[in-house]
Amino acid sequence: MLCAAVGLIVLMGIAVAGQMESTEQQNQKLLSENQKLTEENERLEKDLNNWKIAKEIKEAPAVRLKEDSENWMLALVNEEYPLAKDYTPASLTKLDEKCSVDTRIYGELEQMIADARQAxxxxxxxxxxxxxxRQREVFDTTMKDWISKGYSPLDAYDETKKSVAVPGTSEHATGLAVDIISGQYTGLDDKQGDTAEQEWLMAHCQEYGFILRFPKDKSNVTGIVYEPWHYRYVGKEAAKKITEQGITLEEYLQAD
Ligand SMILES: [Zn+2]
Structure with a gap:
């Protein structure tokens, strides 16, 4: 009888110890699950926030550009997200007699050109x-050229669209885009991309916050053919990521 009682106490002792151990393990498990949930929650919140920013950038490019908030340089302007017709940059700075840019990018653009000159x-x-x-004039002139070559107005429109942005969808209206060409070769075609000047620009433009906006093999994403002369200011952080990952502004805003 006594023996059985001792045995029972021993058994109970083992059971309690076992329970204590499993409570400890359970606590650990709960803690780590809690940690995981917190991390997941933070990640989702960050995703949602990024998505909201990307949505704002896409849907209201003119508003973004007007503000001096941190995202003005990421305003997306393309066929899907046209810029308001009456948008004009708050401040323009002249590069020369015929060219001006948004004052906010002037310093870095000048520095890039000066450093290339040094090289x-x-x-x-x-x-x-x-x-x-002005964009409408350029578009109309190009379209008339195609019509004079015998194209129907509809075909002329389609042909023009391949090389000239439809008014309202051109980044040039933001004041953040520049067409830069080589002094050695001034043609606006694929060969421009093979000049020493473009090779230097493609390798270094992101250091000044610029990207090659319409790269080779990305026309399915941008809707614009390869334009080795068209550079767009997006700020150093985005320019670095876009260049390193070999993506476009559209893809950057989608993924971020
Ligand atoms: Zn351009």
């Missing part, structure tokens, strides 16, 4: 800020 290269800005009306 023995001659860069020329052929086009910068272009108003809605």
């Amino acid at each position: 023995g290269l001659n860069l020329y800005v052929t086009s910068a800020y272009r108003s809605y009306d």
Whole structure:
């Protein structure tokens, strides 16, 4: 009888110890699960926030550009997200007689051109800020050229769209885009991309906050053919990520 009682106490003791151990383990488990949930929650909150920012950037480019908030340089302007017709940059700075840019990018653009000159290269800005009306003129002139070559108005429109942005969808209206060409070769075609000037720009532009906006093999994403002369200011942080990952502004805003 006594023996059985002792045995029972011993058994109970083992059971309690076992229970204590499992409570400890359970606590650990709960803590780590809690930690995981907190991390997951933080990640989701961050995702949601990034998504909200990306949505705002896409849906109201003119508002973004007007503000001096941190995202003005990421305003997306393309066929899907046109810029308001009456948008004009708050402040423009002249590069020369015919070209001006948004004052906020002037310093870095000038520095980039000066540094290229130091490396023995001659860069020329052929086009910068272009108003809605000016873009319409360029579009109409190009379209008339196609019509005079025998194209129907509809076909001329489609052909023009391949090389000239439809008014309202051009980044040139933001004042953040510049067409830069080589002093050695001034043609606006694929060969421009093979010049020493473009090679230097493609390798270094992100250091000044610029990206090659319409790269080769990305026209399915951007809707624009390869334009080795068109550079867009997006700020150093985004420019670095976009260049390193070999993506476009559209893809950057989608993923971030
Ligand atoms: Zn351009």
